[in-house]
Amino acid sequence: MASVVRCLTIIAAIVLLIPPLFAAPPQSSAADQTLLNAANHDRAAAGLPPLKWDPALATAAHQHALRMAQVHQLSHQFPGEPPMQDRARQAGARFSLIAENVAQGPTVTGIHMQWMNSAPHRANLLDPELNAVGISVVQSANMLFAVEDLSTAVPTLPVGEQEQQVASQLSAHGFRVVTDPDARKTCVLDRGWSGAKPAAVLRYEMSDLAHLPDEVMQKVDSGKFHSAAVGACPATGSTEFARFRIAILLF
Numbered sequence: 001m002a003s004v005v006r007c008l009t010i011i012a013a014i015v016l017l018i019p020p021l022f023a024a025p026p027q028s029s030a031a032d033q034t035l036l037n038a039a040n041h042d043r044a045a046a047g048l049p050p051l052k053w054d055p056a057l058a059t060a061a062h063q064h065a066l067r068m069a070q071v072h073q074l075s076h077q078f079p080g081e082p083p084m085q086d087r088a089r090q091a092g093a094r095f096s097l098i099a100e101n102v103a104q105g106p107t108v109t110g111i112h113m114q115w116m117n118s119a120p121h122r123a124n125l126l127d128p129e130l131n132a133v134g135i136s137v138v139q140s141a142n143m144l145f146a147v148e149d150l151s152t153a154v155p156t157l158p159v160g161e162q163e164q165q166v167a168s169q170l171s172a173h174g175f176r177v178v179t180d181p182d183a184r185k186t187c188v189l190d191r192g193w194s195g196a197k198p199a200a201v202l203r204y205e206m207s208d209l210a211h212l213p214d215e216v217m218q219k220v221d222s223g224k225f226h227s228a229a230v231g232a233c234p235a236t237g238s239t240e241f242a243r244f245r246i247a248i249l250l251f
Helices: 030-045 055-071 084-089 109-116 119-125 159-172 179-188 214-220
Strands: 004-009 096-105 132-140 143-152 200-204 227-233 244-250
Touching: 004 159, 030 084, 030 109, 030 119, 030 132, 030 143, 055 096, 055 132, 055 143, 084 096, 084 143, 096 109, 096 119, 109 119, 109 143, 159 179, 159 227, 159 244, 179 227, 179 244, 200 214
Parallel strands: 004 096
Antiparallel strands: 096 143, 132 143, 200 244, 227 244
16 A cells, blocks of 8 residues: 655745634635646546545645745745645545645646646646545735645545455455454454454555455465454554554454
């Protein structure tokens, strides 16, 4: 799983100490929608799926755009301001990869052209891994300040649904998946197991439950095990990147 933070800016800026800003979560403006439509038009031309609007990313983008407009400077982080990934997380975004484009210009279409004519910014806009975006454009005098936060979104899933996704994959590989409450209890443990001793215990954390990790597949393909129980629980450690925590008991 990639855990990458990418921050890109059009113009180098002198950063200034400014007071924190507090703004209500923004409604998408016409300017925001213009940048969203332009991004998705170029992604479609490249054969990529559209970016989905993420209100949490939009809130984070809006807070930062307000700061840039206040001091008429570009930066990905002003003194006293959390880094971009923390701003997004504090606004409620869940992601495994995040990137940011910022720019200033007199027109919205001109800002999009700046990004598309800059190789790194264009790479963010056309990254096939990124699937969500929040955008904010703030005007100060005759200048527009734009922030575009893009991410690989991680959905919020109930524990039971997490377990079902993993169980379905194990079933597809010929395993008989049983319901065992000890699997969920085992998940919260750093080592060992709850209940009767299984033949093997596998624990992992990842942001994408669409596939089983390599270490699990090695056990699945070994032919030594024929049934399994799956337990899910909150991920441990750093909360910067959203992850699911899974325990699989093999029998």
